[in-house]
Amino acid sequence: MNDLIYWEDVKVGERQRFGRYPVTREEIVEFARQFDPQPFHLDEAAAGASIFGGLIASGWHTGAMLMRMICDHAIPGAASTGAIGFDDLRWLRPVRPGDVLEVETLVTDTIESRSRNDVGTVKIQSRVLNQRGEDVMTLTSLVLYRRRPPA
Amino acid sequence: MNDLIYWEDVKVGERQRFGRYPVTREEIVEFARQFDPQPFHLDEAAAGASIFGGLIASGWHTGAMLMRMICDHAIPGAASTGAIGFDDLRWLRPVRPGDVLEVETLVTDTIESRSRNDVGTVKIQSRVLNQRGEDVMTLTSLVLYRRRPPA
Numbered sequence: 336m337n338d339l340i341y342w343e344d345v346k347v348g349e350r351q352r353f354g355r356y357p358v359t360r361e362e363i364v365e366f367a368r369q370f371d372p373q374p375f376h377l378d379e380a381a382a383g384a385s386i387f388g389g390l391i392a393s394g395w396h397t398g399a400m401l402m403r404m405i406c407d408h409a410i411p412g413a414a415s416t417g418a419i420g421f422d423d424l425r426w427l428r429p430v431r432p433g434d435v436l437e438v439e440t441l442v443t444d445t446i447e448s449r450s451r452n453d454v455g456t457v458k459i460q461s462r463v464l465n466q467r468g469e470d471v472m473t474l475t476s477l478v479l480y481r482r483r484p485p486a
Numbered sequence: 487m488n489d490l491i492y493w494e495d496v497k498v499g500e501r502q503r504f505g506r507y508p509v510t511r512e513e514i515v516e517f518a519r520q521f522d523p524q525p526f527h528l529d530e531a532a533a534g535a536s537i538f539g540g541l542i543a544s545g546w547h548t549g550a551m552l553m554r555m556i557c558d559h560a561i562p563g564a565a566s567t568g569a570i571g572f573d574d575l576r577w578l579r580p581v582r583p584g585d586v587l588e589v590e591t592l593v594t595d596t597i598e599s600r601s602r603n604d605v606g607t608v609k610i611q612s613r614v615l616n617q618r619g620e621d622v623m624t625l626t627s628l629v630l631y632r633r634r635p636p637a
Binding site for chain 2: 366369370371372373386393394395396398399400402403406410416417418419420421422423424425426474
């Protein structure tokens with residue numbers, strides 16, 4: 336028995352909504368100290384005086400939180416071998432301590448590989464939403480899926 | 487005296503090369519545990535048996551390492567107010583423990599804002615290179631810079 340979702344099983348127009356990522360001040364500051372030490376990611380007072388009016392998460396941290404939700408909810412069961420990359424990433428609204436993020440995905444294209452017959456590409460539009468249903472980040476991912484092996 | 491680099495000071499064709507980020511097994515695993523817990527980012531044995539043939543960094547971790555090099559070398563002195571997002575991100579080669587990463591940037595466009603006269607956009611192509619000079623990740627960033635205040 337094999338329940339994996341192969342490239343052939345993915346259909347254009349499929350939507351998924353998943354994830355629940357509570358954003359904490361501690362994690363925002365910890366990530367920023369290591370990877371993005373700008374004042375508005377590190378320090379409440381400096382952030383309050385900035386154009387953001389308060390502490391906000393690094394954009395790369397928001398991407399990492401998206402990845403965690405994808406790992407927990409979307410990758411299990413999928414015969415995917417990882418993303419090639421993505422297009423059109425936009426950070427649309429600040430992510431703040433106390434926010435709770437979730438993800439909505441939409442399959443917009445499935446593309447055969449010209450060079451390999453064992454994989455195909457799936458194009459997925461992803462939105463990261465906050466608890467008010469507002470987009471905080473959007474992007475289009477190009478993900479490789481394995482083709483269904485011959486029966 | 488004001489030595490900040492404003493939007494007017496950024497010229498198309500400008501190149502910079504900077505950064506030196508040694509990639510460690512410990513950091514790869516730590517990042518993956520928190521944000522991207524897939525076997526080939528977590529465990530040497532599982533990674534050895536995967537298509538990657540050994541432990542590799544999460545793509546989002548590579549992005550975070552790029553951000554750290556940008557914070558340390560490119561943001562100081564720049565009147566930038568953050569990135570809007572980016573386009574055409576591609577993960578081209580695995581990043582492995584022992585690699586040492588650096589960055590090369592090229593300004594490809596400077597665009598006036600249609601809605602705001604205090605900022606402009608700078609389009610920057612970035613390459614993350616390993617110690618063999620191979621591209622491991624490329625992307626195009628859209629960064630807001632403040633306009634030079636009237637004298």
